[in-house]
Amino acid sequence: MSTSTDFLLAIEDLTVSFDGFKAVDTLNMYIDKNELRVIIGPNGAGKTTLLDLICGKTKASSGSIKFKNHELTKQAEHEIVRTGVGRKFQTPSIYENLSVYENLEVSYPEGRGVFGSLFFKSTDKVRDTVLQIAEEIQLLDELDTEAAVLSHGQKQWLEIGMLLMQDPELLMLDEPVAGMSAKERDETAELLNRICQNRSVIVIEHDMEFVKKIARKVTVLHQGKILAEGAMDNVQNDEKVIEVYLGH
Numbered sequence: 001m002s003t004s005t006d007f008l009l010a011i012e013d014l015t016v017s018f019d020g021f022k023a024v025d026t027l028n029m030y031i032d033k034n035e036l037r038v039i040i041g042p043n044g045a046g047k048t049t050l051l052d053l054i055c056g057k058t059k060a061s062s063g064s065i066k067f068k069n070h071e072l073t074k075q076a077e078h079e080i081v082r083t084g085v086g087r088k089f090q091t092p093s094i095y096e097n098l099s100v101y102e103n104l105e106v107s108y109p110e111g112r113g114v115f116g117s118l119f120f121k122s123t124d125k126v127r128d129t130v131l132q133i134a135e136e137i138q139l140l141d142e143l144d145t146e147a148a149v150l151s152h153g154q155k156q157w158l159e160i161g162m163l164l165m166q167d168p169e170l171l172m173l174d175e176p177v178a179g180m181s182a183k184e185r186d187e188t189a190e191l192l193n194r195i196c197q198n199r200s201v202i203v204i205e206h207d208m209e210f211v212k213k214i215a216r217k218v219t220v221l222h223q224g225k226i227l228a229e230g231a232m233d234n235v236q237n238d239e240k241v242i243e244v245y246l247g248h
């Protein structure tokens with residue numbers, strides 16, 4: 001099909017139908033290396049389905065998803081994770097009974113899997129990485145705290161930290177600030193602005209105040225297709241976008 005590109009992620013003619021209903025419809029989208037892209041759009045636009053397709057949770061009906069020029073649509077979820085795609089779902093999947101430190105430690109790639117955990121040694125490298133990520137997600141003072149007692153926002157950051165332990169080149173976050181306090185939202189914006197400096201990040205978000213704090217390029221999805229794409233200011237003033245989404 002298409003030739004090699006310099007894009008980290010190149011999505012072309014991507015379609016998925018559920019019983020004839022096209023949740024994502026001949027979509028083309030290109031993400032640069034170290035780009036932070038925000039995806040907005042009304043309920044049912046296909047945003048979550050798009051992330052499901054990229055991470056392999058849902059199989060495409062047709063079209064192509066190339067990550068570093070490798071086709072992802074034929075790969076299994078765990079293979080896609082290994083190639084460097086991390087995905088955070090809306091509800092945090094942290095280990096409630098483990099400490100912050102342990103949650104990060106078990107997420108280190110070599111520590112994963114049954115055999116990995118059996119032979120896993122907590123080396124200096126793992127410890128250094130845990131400390132560095134804990135600082136990045138502002139949980140350095142909570143290393144020994146059981147994850148269960150963290151605030152909602154801290155749990156979300158911990159899960160982002162667990163993904164960062166795998167050093168993904170593409171990180172995808174679905175509504176990361178849902179349910180957070182205003183202060184936690186601001187801190188999450190700062191966190192995302194920091195972590196996109198050396199990786200690409202795709203964020204789905206409905207909270208426009210938050211989107212304004214992080215947005216560079218924004219893609220507006222509607223009925224499985226791109227309605228508008230560009231700088232936040234342009235998208236915000238686009239009449240079609242106001243009509244189907246922002247005006248509501």
Ligand SMILES: Nc1ncnc2c1ncn2[C@@H]1O[C@H](COP(=O)(O)OP(=O)(O)OP(=O)(O)O)[C@@H](O)[C@H]1O
Nearest residue numbers: 018019022023041042043044045046047048049050
């Ligand atoms: N596995 C599935 N089977 C059938 N229909 C599905 C499936 N997954 C998603 N859909 C449908 O596809 C459409 C797009 O859903 P999706 O969750 O991607 O939208 P969204 O843009 O993420 O919306 P929201 O903002 O509400 O999260 C919806 O109409 C949904 O009902």
